[in-house]
Amino acid sequence: MQAELPDAPENEWFTPRVVNRLPERRTALLPRILQWVCYIVAFAGVVCWGWYSVDLLMQEGLTPSVFIALALMPVLLVGIGALIAMPALRRMIADETRLND
Amino acid sequence: MRQRLEEIKLLAQCMASDNREAFSRLVEMHQQGLRRFLMNLCGGDLMLTDDIAQEAFLKAWLSIRQFHGLSSFRTWLYRIAVNEYMSYRRRRSNALIDQALDDSAFMTCSPQADTASAAEASIDTRTLLEGLSETERTVALLFYLEEMPIKEIVKITGITEGTVKSHLSRARKKMARIQ
Numbered sequence A: 001m002q003a004e005l006p007d008a009p010e011n012e013w014f015t016p017r018v019v020n021r022l023p024e025r026r027t028a029l030l031p032r033i034l035q036w037v038c039y040i041v042a043f044a045g046v047v048c049w050g051w052y053s054v055d056l057l058m059q060e061g062l063t064p065s066v067f068i069a070l071a072l073m074p075v076l077l078v079g080i081g082a083l084i085a086m087p088a089l090r091r092m093i094a095d096e097t098r099l100n101d
Numbered sequence B: 001m002r003q004r005l006e007e008i009k010l011l012a013q014c015m016a017s018d019n020r021e022a023f024s025r026l027v028e029m030h031q032q033g034l035r036r037f038l039m040n041l042c043g044g045d046l047m048l049t050d051d052i053a054q055e056a057f058l059k060a061w062l063s064i065r066q067f068h069g070l071s072s073f074r075t076w077l078y079r080i081a082v083n084e085y086m087s088y089r090r091r092r093s094n095a096l097i098d099q100a101l102d103d104s105a106f107m108t109c110s111p112q113a114d115t116a117s118a119a120e121a122s123i124d125t126r127t128l129l130e131g132l133s134e135t136e137r138t139v140a141l142l143f144y145l146e147e148m149p150i151k152e153i154v155k156i157t158g159i160t161e162g163t164v165k166s167h168l169s170r171a172r173k174k175m176a177r178i179q
Helices: A014-021 A029-060 A064-100 B002-017 B020-041 B046-062 B073-091 B094-100 B103-109 B116-130 B134-145 B150-157 B161-178
Strands: none
Touching: A014 B020, A014 B046, A029 A064, B002 B020, B020 B046, B020 B073, B020 B134, B046 B073, B073 B134, B073 B150, B116 B134, B134 B150, B134 B161, B150 B161
16 A cells, blocks of 8 residues: 555645744743733732822821822832833734734 | 654754744654645545645644643644544535545646556555545554554544454455455
């Protein structure tokens, strides 16, 4: 049977066609887990800030120093969160742009 | 042994970092054998052969991390290809398959078709294969053409060893009757 049955003819385009059909590189799992951990920590930070703010206001009232502390904290939180989330945001925007094109 | 080590290295590169270059080398290593098997399973339809072979490689890439190395990569790949072929058969009617078993398609793609005796032998063998059921043809091609041991055929087809042997025995009897 081996001698009698034909071989498939050579096809130099077969491998390139297969490789062209392979989907995009899959994102590794660990960075995505870390990304979500950051989101959760940021959310927890916001909640803690809210709780601390209410506690501070009830203890000290609205003094200038209290006002500055309460204003600075969210700025810091948002700034750190943005730094961490910026690559993911950029990737999302790029994907959206690619899909719309 | 050297080829096996090379294959393990390429598989590790594919799994660890989605290395397309490594996967294209795996495709090169296995595509000729797989296409030969599928072409004889599909009765000489080259377009169908290449479609199913491409789908098999694509599915292998998508589920490469689920390959645990319990069998050889070749066995795993052939299993995917056989499942893909069976899915195709379920989707299509028998009439379309019979149409694919056209003499001229078979003869033009055969490199041995130049010589009359080789062509006759091909036709005879094809006639013998046509008389078999899908499963018998699959098992016979894996055993005689691809020279796979029974245990590998069991892994590829998902049927038990006893059933594989019984299909082979029935295939031999049918082919002897036709001859």
